[in-house]
Amino acid sequence: xxxxxxxxxxxxxxxxxxxxxxxxxxxxxxxxxxxxxxxxxxxxxxxxxxxxxxxxxxxxxxxxxxxxxxxxxxxxxxxxxxxxxxxxxxxxxxxxxxxxxxxxxxxxxxxxxxxxxxxxxxxxxxxxxxxxxxxxxxxxxxxxxxxxxxxxxxxxxxxxxxxxxxxxxxxxxxxxxxxxxxxxxxxxxxxxxxxxxxxxxxxxxxxxxxxxxxxxxxxxxxxxxxxxxxxxxxxxxxxxxxxxxxxxxxxxxxxxxxxxxxxxxxxxxxxxxxxxxxxxxxxxxxxxxxxxxxxxxxxxxxxxxxxxxxxxxxxxxxxxxxxxxxxxxxxxxxxxxxxxxxxxxxxxxxxxxxxxxxxxxxxxxxxxxxxxxxxxxx
Numbered sequence: 001x002x003x004x005x006x007x008x009x010x011x012x013x014x015x016x017x018x019x020x021x022x023x024x025x026x027x028x029x030x031x032x033x034x035x036x037x038x039x040x041x042x043x044x045x046x047x048x049x050x051x052x053x054x055x056x057x058x059x060x061x062x063x064x065x066x067x068x069x070x071x072x073x074x075x076x077x078x079x080x081x082x083x084x085x086x087x088x089x090x091x092x093x094x095x096x097x098x099x100x101x102x103x104x105x106x107x108x109x110x111x112x113x114x115x116x117x118x119x120x121x122x123x124x125x126x127x128x129x130x131x132x133x134x135x136x137x138x139x140x141x142x143x144x145x146x147x148x149x150x151x152x153x154x155x156x157x158x159x160x161x162x163x164x165x166x167x168x169x170x171x172x173x174x175x176x177x178x179x180x181x182x183x184x185x186x187x188x189x190x191x192x193x194x195x196x197x198x199x200x201x202x203x204x205x206x207x208x209x210x211x212x213x214x215x216x217x218x219x220x221x222x223x224x225x226x227x228x229x230x231x232x233x234x235x236x237x238x239x240x241x242x243x244x245x246x247x248x249x250x251x252x253x254x255x256x257x258x259x260x261x262x263x264x265x266x267x268x269x270x271x272x273x274x275x276x277x278x279x280x281x282x283x284x285x286x287x288x289x290x291x292x293x294x295x296x297x298x299x300x301x302x303x304x305x306x307x308x309x310x311x312x313x314x315x316x317x318x319x320x321x322x323x324x325x326x327x328x329x330x331x332x333x334x335x336x337x338x339x340x341x342x343x344x345x346x347x348x349x350x351x352x353x354x355x356x357x358x359x360x361x362x363x364x365x366x367x368x369x370x371x372x373x374x375x376x377x378x
Contacts, residue, residue: 002029004077004102006084006093009060010039010046015284016109017042019153019174020085023107026353031077033093035063035070049074064114065132068092068139081105081364084147088112092143103148103364107172107356110157110281111164115140141165149363151356154282154303170359173306174282175352178344181291184269185262192263195256196270200229203254204329205271205294207264207285208278210236217245218277218320222297224249225325233259233267268292273332277320280304286314291344293337297328307347313340 005027007020017039024032024043036052037043049070056063067089076097084090087109094100110117115133144150144165152158152169161169188196204226206219216232220242223230229252232242239255246253259267268274274289275297282303286296290307296314298304308314313335315328 002031002079003027003081003083004079004095004099005030005032006082006086006090007032007034007046008086008088008090009035009057010037010043012038012040012042015174015282016085016087018284019107019109022175022349022352023083023085023356026356027083030083031079033074035067064088065136068136068143081360083107083360085109088114089140089143091147092140104146105149105151105360105363106144106147107151107153108157108161108169109153109174111144111160112136112140116160116164137164149359151359154306156303156306157281172352172355172359173347174284175349176284176287176291176344176347178287178291178341178348181265181268181288181344182293182341183265185265188262188266192260195259195263196266199231199254199267199270200252202272203229203231203270204297205231205233205267205274205289206276207233207267207274207289208276210234210238210242212238212241213278214238215277216242218325219275220246220249220251220253221320221322222275222325222329223251223253225322226329228272229254231256231267231271233257233264264288265292268294273297273314273329275329276304277317278302283307287344287347290314290340293341295332295335295340297325297332307343309339309343311335313343 005023032046034046035049036057037046037048051063051070071089071092072094074095077095077099079099079102082102082104084093084106086106091106115136144167150167150169151172152161153174155171158169158171161167204223206216208214220230231254233256235258268289269292271294273295276286277299279299279302286298286304287307289296290313296308298308300316300318305316310316315331317328
């Protein structure tokens with residue numbers, strides 16, 4: 001008998017999807033389930049829940065109240081272990097048949113922000129999220145008592161797990177393909193070459209979705225403080241506000257929409273520093289930047305404080321004031337590229353795989369533990 005891998009919903013891109021992709025390669029014989037699969041072919045052969053056959057799949061907020069019930073109505077299966085990749089309610093998963101009694105492990109990206117930390121995510125302020133959060137808290141805490149072991153993607157999230165679920169968690173930081181970012185890309189399309197040629201000779205970089213809670217306005221303020229241009233890479237509804245702020249502050253800001261992997265690596269490599277102001281559960285992009293040798297200016301609160309080493313691979317900011325930003329960027333740009341790259345490799349994919357296998361083996365016992373595999377799987 002094999003195991004089962006669980007994920008929330010699947011999108012084309014995302015840090016949790018990156019974790020699920022690695023888990024799928026490590027455990028290629030495991031069946032896989034999700035609420036719905038909108039990965040545009042990235043993940044094939046993943047079975048969907050009943051919600052996938054309803055209009056609710058088009059609105060996560062509207063589907064939220066129905067997710068716990070959907071996870072409790074999974075089909076009968078015969079499995080020796082279940083591993084859930086959870087950032088909302090995937091840890092509620094329950095199967096019929098022998099799999100109902102299989103030990104369940106949960107790799108937690110975060111307890112549902114909508115429910116437990118709405119102040120960190122604007123979506124938590126929606127009417128639906130506010131209406132369901134109170135009754136869902138005791139249910140979510142009850143379901144979190146079921147797993148035989150819980151892992152957290154950062155110490156920051158482990159503390160939230162302790163507060164929300166009253167459970168201890170093993171910290172296993174998510175993986176980064178450090179070698180892929182450390183390698184140079186020279187084969188750019190004509191359009192990509194044009195984009196790169198339009199960049200300032202030196203700049204501070206911000207990379208994320210253009211949404212308010214990512215605080216890209218602070219990247220612009222860092223550029224003002226240092227008197228250097230800013231490049232913002234991504235896309236989203238906050239772009240108009242960011243453009244207006246740049247105009248008001250007389251700051252040169254270049255917007256690069258949805259950069260390709262090759263262009264993203266080059267943006268990291270050319271930047272004086274990546275400025276990452278968001279309070280994140282962990283934060284993969286700072287490690288991507290460090291893998292290219294570029295230092296990071298990051299928030300001292302949140303998961304980024306666990307990867308960025310102040311004064312060695314960048315700087316951590318407590319108060320985003322003009323004077324502290326100036327000091328932080330100056331401290332960051334003095335970092336050695338070799339130190340940044342070496343730090344990124346401490347979070348490389350093989351490190352994650354070894355930690356996960358050790359965690360699973362310890363939790364369910366060597367006789368029942370799955371064998372790791374290097375086989376490729378979408």
